Amino acid sequence: MPGIILKNVTKRWGAVTAVDNVSLEVEDGEFVAFLGPSGCGKTTTMRLVAGLEQITEGEIYIGDRLVNEVDPRKRDVSMVFQNYSLFPHMTVRNNLAYPLKVSKVPRADHERMISDTSKMVELSDLLDRKPAELSGGQRQRVALGRAIIRRPKVFLMDEPLSNMDAILRQSMRAELKNLHHRLKVTTIYVTHDQVEAMTLATRVAVMKNGVLQQFDQPSAIFENPATSFVAGFVGAPAMNLIEGEIHNRRFASALINCPMETDFEGMVTLGVRPLDIHVCGRDEACGVGRIYSSEMTGEQTIVTVANGKQQISLKESKDVSRPIDDELHFRFERGRCFFFDVDDGRRLAI
Ligand SMILES: Nc1ncnc2c1ncn2[C@@H]1O[C@H](COP(=O)(O)OP(=O)(O)OP(=O)(O)O)[C@@H](O)[C@H]1O
Ligand SMILES: [Mg+2]
Numbered sequence: 001m002p003g004i005i006l007k008n009v010t011k012r013w014g015a016v017t018a019v020d021n022v023s024l025e026v027e028d029g030e031f032v033a034f035l036g037p038s039g040c041g042k043t044t045t046m047r048l049v050a051g052l053e054q055i056t057e058g059e060i061y062i063g064d065r066l067v068n069e070v071d072p073r074k075r076d077v078s079m080v081f082q083n084y085s086l087f088p089h090m091t092v093r094n095n096l097a098y099p100l101k102v103s104k105v106p107r108a109d110h111e112r113m114i115s116d117t118s119k120m121v122e123l124s125d126l127l128d129r130k131p132a133e134l135s136g137g138q139r140q141r142v143a144l145g146r147a148i149i150r151r152p153k154v155f156l157m158d159e160p161l162s163n164m165d166a167i168l169r170q171s172m173r174a175e176l177k178n179l180h181h182r183l184k185v186t187t188i189y190v191t192h193d194q195v196e197a198m199t200l201a202t203r204v205a206v207m208k209n210g211v212l213q214q215f216d217q218p219s220a221i222f223e224n225p226a227t228s229f230v231a232g233f234v235g236a237p238a239m240n241l242i243e244g245e246i247h248n249r250r251f252a253s254a255l256i257n258c259p260m261e262t263d264f265e266g267m268v269t270l271g272v273r274p275l276d277i278h279v280c281g282r283d284e285a286c287g288v289g290r291i292y293s294s295e296m297t298g299e300q301t302i303v304t305v306a307n308g309k310q311q312i313s314l315k316e317s318k319d320v321s322r323p324i325d326d327e328l329h330f331r332f333e334r335g336r337c338f339f340f341d342v343d344d345g346r347r348l349a350i
Contacts, residue, residue: 009058018044020210033201041210042190078152093127121145136163155187228340254310258286264350269340276336277314285329
């Protein structure tokens with residue numbers, strides 16, 4: 001089974017650059033998630049790999065084969081589309097059987113494969129329905145089943161869980177994780193859901209405006225973000241990003257006045273995760289503000305502290321409830337502050 005290589009891949013439509021000079025290598029058998037906000041170029045990148053769009057510049061390899069000019073049907077990729085693309089006149093059973101017919105799997109095997117796959121995606125009871133008689137989440141499971149029923153060289157999945165409710169999504173996520181472990185088919189998985197990306201993928205490619213921001217293991221994306229965009233995109237709630245000035249080894253902003261071990265002077269964006277901020281007494285404080293909100297989520301309480309327009313969120317235990325407008329002092333966990341360039345968001349080694 002081959003990996004996938006993107007070399008300086010760009011896709012333009014007139015003035016729109018959907019994918020901007022992206023290079024990355026997906027290893028054989030790897031599960032890579034493309035993560036980013038709406039419009040950042042995730043689907044386009046995937047469609048370029050599938051051969052459904054023409055590359056403007058650059059090269060794509062599947063295994064060691066340059067596929068720029070290879071017909072989509074000859075790439076041996078199986079794709080789950082964002083909008084399902086099921087055959088409306090066919091039952092679920094026939095939708096699942098379709099890829100088996102196209103790839104000439106012996107008829108005797110169809111029934112068993114349809115049965116195994118429909119169990120995997122929890123569709124066994126719906127095999128005789130047509131797409132119009134299914135909910136969005138059920139349709140999406142048919143699309144997923146149709147992609148996994150045969151074993152292609154590459155799976156391309158575009159938000160395959162997006163129309164399911166939270167509970168089903170969680171069980172399908174576990175199913176996909178287990179499936180990949182068993183099949184070990186090279187997979188590109190597109191999502192704007194950071195939890196999906198972080199939990200499923202061996203590596204995550206974070207995109208913004210067509211540009212690859214970082215391509216790394218989930219733990220590195222979380223612990224070692226390359227840009228303020230990546231830092232602000234993962235984690236729930238996301239990393240706090242606070243603009244301020246470092247002068248004479250102190251960082252100062254509306255909320256914060258705190259010593260920093262650095263010789264850097266000037267404006268920076270400070271990044272600190274909610275779980276690395278602790279409530280403390282005035283003496284040890286890095287900052288102070290008034291409580292803006294206190295939200296108990298069931299497992300924890302998210303407290304947001306504000307001074308004017310500047311806000312910072314921290315995590316506390318679920319037993320904590322803080323009155324709005326009270327004053328709160330906080331400090332940062334040692335060694336857990338990140339600094340980013342205020343203009344381009346690059347991580348600064350300071
Ligand atoms: N056929 C097209 N012609 C012109 N522009 C397009 C075309 N398809 C996509 N785009 C533009 O390319 C950019 C990237 O689109 P793409 O569909 O790849 O985003 P995405 O990351 O998948 O977003 P979403 O999460 O909303 O699905 C967008 O600005 C989009 O408007
Ligand atoms: Mg998309």
